[in-house]
Amino acid sequence: MDAFKKAGQNHLFANFDALSLDEQKHLQKQLLAIDDPQKLVSTVEQAIQYSKGAGEKSFAQLPHESTSSTIEQTKEHLDRWFDIGLEALARNEIQAEKILKVQQLAKEKYPESEPKVQWYIMTSGPTREATEKHFEKMEHFGLQSDQITFFNQGTLPCFSLDGSKILMNSRSSICESPDGNGGLYKAIIKARLLDDFHAKKIKHIHMYCVDNSLVKVADPLFLGFAIERDFSLATKAVRKRDAAESVGLIVLEEQSQRPCVIEYSEISKDLTEKPDPKDSSKLYLRAANIVNHYYSVGLLEEMLDEWTSSQEHLPFHIAKKKIPSIDLKTGEFVKPEEPNGVKLEQFIFDVFPSVNLDKFGCLEVERAEEFSPLKNNTSAANDNALTCKKHFLELGTKWVRENGGIVPEGAFVEVSGLTSYHGEHLEFVKGKEFKDGDQI
Structure with missing residues (x-):
């Protein structure tokens, strides 16, 4: 309690003595999940100020050495990457079927191997039990049960508009929201997945969003692309449809010479519409982010702690929302008609600039074959x-x-x-x- 009071959060305990023992335990459990209340409040306040006006940066294409395209690459290259990926491998049903099939392909290519793809599924706390029961009911969609590991996504408190106060949705519970796909890194640590990777001799990770109905799970070609070029982190991109499409883009930040993802709103109209000097039929900045990444386990070992302990790598992104909560002035529960607070998110790709350019790759893929969210x-x-x-x-x-x-x-x-x-x-x-x- 003292740590929260020092952070100016006395209101969290205004009714603590009147709560039942179970209610007190619930509130304490929520608060114990917050490591350093004072640092969190300070960081949120800074993030809110930063979101009001970040400095201008200049952006360019990633260098040719960091990129390739399945649309334009030779069949020889694509086949070689696919075979390398199969060697490395030695939406539930659809995705499970793809895992079963890619295991079969790896076995056909390397008959002496026993390929077994491990499937790690991040769920929210409230959906974890139902998801596991569904997999059990469906007999794990043909996979072995020890191939599938569930782990929980984290949450972050919701704050007042100025970031100074944690909001409460009852006398015994604070308002929380999922911590965004950038919460994956902390979730990996909390679930001790690195230990599991080591135990199962896993060296390569393919991360994707479950809402992509065309995702190629454990894509051998993508793995082969990253492995052959010795990338620590790689990402897939689809070609931007036109200058007006509002999508995040994978680019080079020119000052730091580091890869990054920028939002549509962060680049000028001229740069948005600029044609590629090498091919005027294409946009200069066209690599649309689809949140589909490769990681070497070595990179995760080296960087997870640093990524999750610093706002430099995983800053909070601020979203003003109408959050049903207890009014800080009246103590009454309200359902606001206007935004009354902020939700915090972390984005998985914000760690890209921490990777040296020569260890980062971007593979352009055909949208119609790989992306339908x-x-x-x-x-x-x-x-x-x-x-x-x-x-x-x-x-x-x-x-x-x-x-x-x-x-x-x-x-x-x-x-x-x-x-x-x-x-x-x-x-x-x-x-x-x-x-x-x-x-x-």
Whole structure:
């Protein structure tokens, strides 16, 4: 309690003596998760001030040595990277099927090996139990239970608009929100996953967002790209559709000569619309971030503690929100009509500048083959369940046609992840006719 009182958070204990023993324990458990209250409050206040106006920086493309493109690369290079990735390997059902298939491909390429991909799934505290029960009910989607490890994402307190006070949603509970995808690094430490990586002799990590319906889980080509070039950290990108598309971009910060991700709002209109001097049909800054990364375990060993202990690497990003909470003046619970507080997030890619440029890679991939996120309900025009399904079916249908299958215009064929990982092993469809809704 003393640490919070020194941090100006006396209001958290205004009703403590009137709480039941269980309520007191709940509040204490929440507060014990906050390591240094005074430092946290100070950091949040600074982050709020910083968010009001950051200094200008200049940005450029990543150098040629750090990048490649599956769209423009030779088949020889792509096949070599894929094989290297298979050697290194020696949305639940869809993603599990892809893991099973990539294990099969690795076994075919290296018959003496026993490839076993480990799947680490970060859940929120409230959804952990339900997620595990679902996996058990579905018999782990064909995977062995010891291949799957669940671990929890962390939370951060919600604050008043000026950052000086932690908000409460009841007399016995503070307001919290998920700490963002940047919370992955602290979650790895808390779950002692590095020990697990060592025990299972894991050297390479492929991290992706679960909402991407086209994600290539444990992608051998991406792993091979990073391993062959000896990158410690690499990322996938899709080509920006046009200058107006509002997406984060993977770029080079010119002053520091370090890689970073910038938001659409951080670059000038002229730079946003600038064509590539080498090919005017492309934008100069076009590498759209899809939060799909490779890490060497060696990098995580070296940097996790530093990343998670410094705002330099994982700063708080501030979002003003309407947060149902106890009014700090009246003590009454309110549902505000205007923003009354801030939620904090950390972004996974904010650690990029800590990596030397020669150890960082960016692989451009085809959007239609690798990126279709589920972010909205079906009332939205894009990135909803219907568009995800459409893109998934379009890709499978494309593979069937490329292998000589006959599919009528407007019809779609579903290709299971157990049948093909990236369009391979579909020679048997040649000359066969398919109708809308067929499954392979």
